[in-house]
């Protein structure tokens with residue numbers, strides 16, 4: 001089989017971007033043998049050349065200028081792993097307008113700009129793929145896409161933040177208080193030095209908004225999620241839940257109520273006879289309910305460099321093979337006024 005080259009640009013070469021670079025280097029031959037596609041990193045946007053070299057990439061691919069990325073004709077797919085809303089969202093839009101396929105791991109930029117980015121992708125006939133933005137290596141988007149082929153999705157419910165699940169697991173199993181469990185999570189690298197986005201439920205709200213937008217086919221914004229974090233969960237509540245055979249979990253839930261979606265992120269008691277009660281440490285699980293298929297549960301590592309890079313590489317290959325065919329239709333939120 002004759003191979004074809006697919007040029008990649010990385011925006012951000014941190015934990016995830018670096019792992020994508022290493023996966024392409026280490027797995028490139030296997031990927032080529034399986035798919036006939038040779039992945040080649042042509043550009044890597046980073047604040048320092050050092051990061052690019054540390055990721056095993058040649059120094060000449062390093063750039064600090066987005067225009068050098070979008071203006072490079074050898075770049076077919078732009079992979080964004082910078083994080084934060086801006087400048088990431090602008091870079092994603094510029095890449096799509098310049099005719100690049102886009103793959104992103106950035107839940108915040110996507111959740112806040114989903115309709116605009118999907119429209120830009122459709123206008124330019126390019127792929128907008130984001131498997132890594134929710135559930136790391138768990139194939140959630142691919143599963144949702146498959147379920148949505150002939151189902152109406154009526155409910156999504158899950159544990160989508162590994163940091164808070166790690167903390168709640170430690171509180172339950174080691175009988176530690178919240179602050180101590182948080183410190184342990186930070187020491188092990190499961191929690192950021194500033195843990196606000198995780199422990200206050202913002203990260204879970206972004207992820208829920210993305211999943212619900214796909215199910216609804218319209219842009220559901222993170223502000224529409226009724227959000228409570230885990231900072232108020234007490235050791236007593238955790239111990240009581242355990243005594244009842246269940247667990248307190250930070251549950252991200254979206255439910256169709258008539259034509260309205262009800263969206264909530266909050267710590268909840270999960271009875272012991274439900275799968276979600278048994279999701280431990282930094283693992284994630286999401287239950288998707290379709291009106292024909294019934295409930296489907298997906299479980300796995302919701303973060304980490306290798307699982308996340310695996311989802312990104314799969315998206316890159318899908319973008320190269322199927323182009324705009326996999327870009328979702330997300331219409332803007334209708335005004336209520």
Ligand SMILES: NC(=O)c1ccc[n+]([C@@H]2O[C@H](COP(=O)([O-])OP(=O)(O)OC[C@H]3O[C@@H](n4cnc5c(N)ncnc54)[C@H](OP(=O)(O)O)[C@@H]3O)[C@@H](O)[C@H]2O)c1
Nearest residue numbers: 012013014015016017046047081082083105106303304308
């Ligand atoms: N880590 C995970 O397990 C995981 C899993 C799923 C999804 N994600 C998502 O993936 C994205 C990246 O996460 P990460 O963990 O890889 O973060 P990270 O290690 O902090 O990497 C982000 C990289 O982007 C660079 N960057 C940020 N803004 C930039 C700018 N304006 N110009 C140039 N470079 C810029 C940073 O450069 P500096 O080093 O110079 O600051 C850093 O190297 C986030 O959206 C995150 O939510 C992460």
